[in-house]
Amino acid sequence: MILSFSIAGYIINxxxxxxxxxxxxxxxxxxxxxxxxxxxxxxxxxxxxHIIINEIRGIPFLTSKGKTYSQCxxxxxxxxxxxxxxxxxxxxxxxLIIILIDLLGTRGFLLHATGVHEKKGxxxxxxxSGSGKSTAIQLLSKQYLPFADDCVVIKKREKKYVSxxxxxxxxxxxQIVKSPHPKNISHIYIVKKSTTFDVVKINTTQLLYEMTKxxxxxxxxxxxxxxxxxxxxxxxxxxxILSFNLKNQRHLLECIKTS
Numbered sequence: 001m002i003l004s005f006s007i008a009g010y011i012i013n014x015x016x017x018x019x020x021x022x023x024x025x026x027x028x029x030x031x032x033x034x035x036x037x038x039x040x041x042x043x044x045x046x047x048x049x050h051i052i053i054n055e056i057r058g059i060p061f062l063t064s065k066g067k068t069y070s071q072c073x074x075x076x077x078x079x080x081x082x083x084x085x086x087x088x089x090x091x092x093x094x095x096l097i098i099i100l101i102d103l104l105g106t107r108g109f110l111l112h113a114t115g116v117h118e119k120k121g122x123x124x125x126x127x128x129s130g131s132g133k134s135t136a137i138q139l140l141s142k143q144y145l146p147f148a149d150d151c152v153v154i155k156k157r158e159k160k161y162v163s164x165x166x167x168x169x170x171x172x173x174x175q176i177v178k179s180p181h182p183k184n185i186s187h188i189y190i191v192k193k194s195t196t197f198d199v200v201k202i203n204t205t206q207l208l209y210e211m212t213k214x215x216x217x218x219x220x221x222x223x224x225x226x227x228x229x230x231x232x233x234x235x236x237x238x239x240x241i242l243s244f245n246l247k248n249q250r251h252l253l254e255c256i257k258t259s
Contacts, residue, residue, distance in 0.1 A: 113188075162185065165179060207233050
């Protein structure tokens, strides 16, 4: 059985091989459809990456520095990964992150960000943990449809950069309607906590610094990701520092309306 997905403009196939764990297979398929269902497309023969789910006798363990880990997946060749029927949705999500970062190369990157829909596309909020990214969309959610509450993909499509939603589980602080289709990026706000409200436009050097700080990475920031962010920033993308707190909801709404 093959399930095909469209994620950030890439086709990713998941093949489920025959198994004696019929119940485990049924439950895994149900879970995949429940959490990633909005990104399922008709079965595709050609794909950008392939995940093979195999039956395995006994869970493989890896030991390193006195700690033991169960092996959830491994790369067996270029753009082909193997995982097993004991994989969880969270672990499968981590594998999708690895695959996307690899596929994007210098064409795009994953960004820790929240966002809302507006007429021209989406407005994104990025910043360090606890800066107020989630608070921003919670304050705006009554008037603006949430786009993301933890992570987005920014990728060059044709001649401009767009943003994609991701299929894996986010923080689930707000209800988000998901879609595999790209959205134009209207503006990016770098969120900072403050006792007063302020919006200040920043130059490309500052924007590059802030974006690299909040890029989604595996072990460390790769050269390809830095190049991808540099290309995005130098494309003329607009960014601003947004300082606010919970008492500034009215100012925040006014700011978004004029973005």
